[in-house]
Amino acid sequence: MFSSRWRFGLDRYSEVDLFTDRYEADVETLSQAIRAAASEEPDADGSVLFGHLKGTVVGLRYYTGVVNQGEMVGLVRQPENPYDRNAxxxxxxxxxxxxxxxRELAAAMAHVMDNNLAKVEGVVHSGTKNTFTMPVMLSFWGKEENKNAVIEGMARRGYKLNTGGSSATGINQKSSNSQGARAMSSKKGLTIPLTAQELKNAFDNLFDGLMESKDGEKEAAKSVGTPLLPHQKQALSWMCARENKSVLPPFWEKRGELYYNSLTCFSAKEIPERIRGGILADDMGLGKTLTTIALILTNFHNGKPLPVETFEERSSPIKAKTKPQEGSSAGDRAEVSNAAAGPQCSDIPQVEVICVNTTDVEEIVDSADVVEIVDKSDNSTSKGKKKANKRKPSKEAPVMLEDLDFAAALGGSAADTGLKKKKTAKKPGPTLSVESSVTESADDLSARTTLIICPLSVISNWLHQLEQHVRANVKLNVYLYYGSERNRSKAFLSSQDVVITTYNVLSADSGNKSPLHGINWLRVVLDEGHVVRNPNAQMSKAVLGLKAQRRWILSGTPIQNSVKDLWMLLAFLRLKPFDVREWWNRVIQRPVTQGDRAGLQNLQTLVKCITLRRTKSSKVNGRPLVSLPEKAVCVEQVELSQTEREEYELARNEGKNTIRKYVAEGTVLRNYADVLAILMRLRQHCCHPDLLAKTSSDLGAAATPAELRERLIDKLRLVLASGSDEECSVCLESVHLPVITHCAHVYCRPCIAQVINTEQETARCPLCRSEIKANELVEFPQEEMEEEKSTNSDKWRTSSKVQALMGNLLRLRCEDSSIKYLVVSQFTRFLSILEAPLREHGFSFVRLDGTMSQKKRTQVIQEFQSSAADSPAIMLLSLKAGGVGLNLTAASHVFLMDPAWNPATEEQCIDRCHRLGQTRKVVVTKFIVKDSVEENMVKIQRQKQDLVEKAFGSSNTERKTSRIDDIKALMEL
DNA sequence: ACCGCCGGGTGCC
DNA sequence: ACCGCCGGGTGCC
Known part of the structure; x- marks a missing residue:
């Protein structure tokens, strides 16, 4: 008795948060992440195989976990094990x-594992039926510099690692007849590794060829007021299928009584949880938002439309025309589409799928599609039914279907499952084939709400599109969960049809008592889902913690840099087993980054299974999805005036000398902030002299602490104003809450604070290894922001670039006064400078920059987009403002006042007006000052683009070296 | 576990 | 016999 109780205790111990704990506390610790990111070491992907070792797994009879031939196993240290701290x-x-x-082997491994010298992985090739022990093939992976320590450490304890080059394939051959071959072959197979170029191509094309949707087209529910384009109907059909059909997730197959994963060789008795959802990765402008709205309205439980309240609105002729026709859904469908409507029109499957065990109503379906509801359990459903009837007083059959569904949704819960259903009319036999039937028995049918999480900047877009695309006579309950007055009631939120919030609100709310985390959502949609790609970020954790039946990611660019970015997406979708990082790393990430063909193949299969992506240039039935007007980009060279040129050359020579000195000393990175500041000044010279803030030019020897502080703030200001999208070397994201160290390097405050906190007295700057202290971090004083705006309004002067812009605007106004313009700069102060001449020449303009509140932004965008005669002709736009998703199609001419480091930023900006809804030809004018740092930036942009695309496998080191090279090129050194 | 190991019982053949 | 041998109890860490 005693022993069995005890065993139970141990089992519990080992099963609780097995991997998460381990990752949190061990492998993925912050200090390690920092080490990987900030040190010049190859990061975790760069690990090499140290060797193999055959070990023994003991104690099989005490546990329930089973493995198959060739299955991968996880090895987890248990330092708290009461029998053996080396367990x-x-x-x-x-x-x-x-x-x-x-035991003995564990002792040797514990040493290696605890000191992070190697990561040990196991594969079981035989003996899986054994009762007591079985052999396991262990492989040791780690950084090259730890290889000898590991091999020697193991040897000292009597374990000789097999380091022979052929050992891996040897194992392969041995097990090649078993299914285990696949688990191993994705490591280092017999195949020739992919070259870097092949890998890059494969990566670029990862999301290609996913546009042929096999699901045909599906009409949206009646409540969707906007007719869908063919490709949107395809997407809707695909999304509905992904939500309704129970297809096995990728790599799973049925083998007899078991479900088997061909990649990991894992098998289970229970059917693996299907992935209800996926990634809609259509290019921006193809209507992901509209398609998602259509999904919400079209695919409620059991494949039926969301039951919504409608108003009688016969007064308006337009409304009357689009109003669903009485008693017939066919006419309605015909109106929405003139394309071949497939057999999957929205109302047809309703009848078939309505019979679900979990409803506590008795229903009768007859051949004429008339449904009668008999409420059997007065208490639980009468309320729901009454409410349902109130929602839609009409008496048409489809309405009753919806009512039934709604009643079921309200009353149906796990507690009611015992009640029976009855079908009296034609039942198309036992149609429950595993592949196609809707098996929602495990669902919580009371879930109603779709939660949409998006960046702040696109909230207005969602609200606008909901208003625009949901039929005016339909009452859809949408709640914007944002602002301090937000309603946190779970009951309230879960009674909505749609709740919209931002990543920041979600992340701020998460933790105890988060209403968003307490609700069982019908569906969670991550808009611009690529924004959560750093698994260590609070936001990501908040997103992973949401409870939902269906999960969707909308993103035009699902991969930003590397395969790594995909993990977060798969984890969100809960694509087992890859939601656990170890399996993702072992089965996909490492093989792929090491150029393994099978690994890449697996990744492609994986992505293909869950993603739909079409680009602007994709075609449906040979015709382009959307036709966008032409776009012409031209570069206009600007000559500096003689005075400007003299000032520029002076600054350039000074900067050149400084940087030359740093290069000679090899201290470019250590003085990176200074270098950026020099480049910044030159770029500002190119735009307008007044952009150059009064700054002390050299950090040099600061006399007093106050002076040092002053200079650091100056530098910080320059770095931030540079628009170079400076990344924090700790988190590798854009700096957030920037602070500058005494050694003049800029980080996110939380990131560098963590470094200091972790390393305490020994804390060093991750970039230059200077000592850093928490109380020496300098941040931007608040009042500076305000002060800046009022500095140079007294006496205004022009510049060559200002002249160039004005010349263009005046000329174009004569040619066509109806054109609207975006005037884009990275320097918000340059935008301010431009206001004066615009006013002087009678141009009406609005301004949009990052400092504006959401409310103000929406207002400005509306004003600009308006077609009213007195609407502004020009928008002064700061390059980084708004991010993606802004719709500025009113403009058809873009002036890029200064080149950006990252050409993608410029592209994004151009795409704000060159997108769906644009009717005019789009002209882009880039102003580049001749013989200047700007010209060099443009040259580097091209190379950089290649570099960014190659980002695959580009380590931190490479990135930094390339930065130094960039600087040299910019300064012509 | 159809093992190995431990430790008590036992003791020429 | 401070041994060897036998046979029962026992068994992950």
């Missing part, structure tokens, strides 16, 4: 314990 437990892919590593 290493063995677990299968679902985290169920299988056994332990034999």
């Amino acid at each position: 290493v437990m063995v677990a299968n892919i679902y985290g169920n314990q299988v056994g332990h590593i034999k």
Whole structure:
């Protein structure tokens, strides 16, 4: 008795948060992430194989976890094990314990694992039926510099790693007849690794060829007021199928009674949880928002439309025309589409799928599609039914269907499952084939709400599009969960049809008592889903913690830099087993980054299964999805005036000398902030002399602490104003809450604070290794922001670039006064400078920059987009403002006042007006000052683009070296 | 576990 | 016999 109780305790111990704990506390610790990111070491992907070792798993009979031939197993240190502090437990892919590593071997491994010298992975090739012990093939992976320590450490304890080059393939051959071959072959197979170029191509094309949707087209529910384009109907059809059909997730197959994963060789008795959702990765402008709105309205439970309240609105002729026709849904469909409507029109499947065990109503379906509801359990559903009837007083059959569904949705819960259903009319036999039937028995049918999470800048877009695309006579309950007055009631939120919030609000709310995390959402949609790609970020954790039946990611650019970015997306979708990082790393990420063909193939398969992506240039039935007007980009060279040129050359020579000195000393990175400041000044010279803030030119020897502080703030200001999208070297994201160290490097405050906190007295600047202290971090004083705006309004002067812009505007106004313009700069102060001549020449303009509140932005955008005669002709736009998703199609001419470091930023900006809805030809004019740093920037932009695309496998080191090279090129050194 | 190991019982053949 | 041998109890870490 005693022993069994005890065992139970141990099992519990080993199963609780097995991998998450381990990752949080061990492998993915912050200090390690920092080390990987900030040190010049190859990061975790760059690990090499040290060797193999055959070990023994013991204690099988005490645990329930089973493994198959060739299945990968996880090895988890258990330092708290009361019998042996060296214990290493063995677990299968679902985290169920299988056994332990034999004591002596565990002792040797514990040393290696605890000191992070190597990561040990296991694959079981035989003996999976054994009762007591079985062999396991262990492989040791780690950084090259730890290789000898690991090999020697193991040897000292009597374990000789097999480091022979052929050992891996040897194992392969041995197990090649078993299914285990696949688990191993994705490591280092017999195949020739991909070249960097092949890898790059494969990566670029990862999301290509996903546009042929096999699901045909689907009409949106009646409540969607806007007719969908063919490709949007395809997307809707695909999304509905992804939500309704129970297709096995990728790599799973049925083998007899078991479900088997061909990649990990894991098998389970239970059907693996299907992925209800996926990634809609259509290019921006193809209507992801509209398609998602259509999904919300079209695919409620059991494939039926969302039951919504409608108003009688016969007065308006337009409304009357678009109003659903009485008693017939066919006419309605015909109106929405003139394309071949497939057999999957929205109302047809309703009848078939309505019979679900979980409803506590008795229903009768007859051949004429008339449904009668008999409420059997007065208490639980009468309320729901009454409410449903109130929602839609009409008496048409489809309405009753919806009512039934709604009643079921309200009353149906896990507690009511015992009640029976009855079908009296034609039942198309036992149609429940595993592949196609809707099996929602495990669902919570009371879930109603779709939660949409998006960046702040696109909230207005959602609200606008909902208003625009949902039929005016339909009452859709949409709640914007934002602002301090937001309603946090779970009951309230879960009674809505749609709740919209931002990543920041979600992340701020998360933790205890988060209403968003307490609700079982019908659906969670991550808009611009690529914004959560750093798994360590609070936002990502907040997103992963949401409870939902269906999960969607909308993103025009699902991969920003590397395969790594995909993990977060798969984890959000809960694509097992890859939601656990270890399996993702072992099965996909490492093989792919090492150029393994099978690994890449697997990744492609994976992505293909869950993604739909069409680009602007994709075609449906040979015709382009959308036709965008032409776009012409021209560069206009600007000559500096003689005075400007003299000032510029002076600054350039000074800067050149300084940088030359740094290059000679090899201290470019250490003085990076200074270098950026020099470049910044030159770029400002190119635009307008007044952009050059009064700054002390050299950090040099600061006499007093106050002076040092002053200079640091100056530098920080320059770095931030540079628009270079300076990244924090700790988190590798754009700096957030910037602070500058005494060694003049800029980081996010939380990031650098963590470094200091972790390393305490020994804390060093990740970039230059100077000592840093928490109380020496300097941040931007608040009042500076305000002060800046009022500095140079007294006496205004022009510049060559200002002249160039004005010349263009005046000329174009004569040619066509109806054109609207975007005038884009990275320097908000340059935008301010431009206001004066615009006013002087009678141009009406609005301004949009990052400092504006959301409310103000929306207002400005509306004003600009308006077609009213007195609407502004020009928008002064700061390059980084708004981010993606802004719709500025009123403009058809873009002036890029100064080149950006990142050409993608410029492209994005241009796409704000060159997108769906643009009717005119789009002209882009880029102003570049001749013989200046700007010209060099443009040259580097091209190379950089290549570099960014190659980002695959580009380590931190490479990135930094390239930065130094960039600087040299810019300064012509 | 159809093992190995431990430790008690036992003791020429 | 401070041994060897036998056979029962026992068994991950």
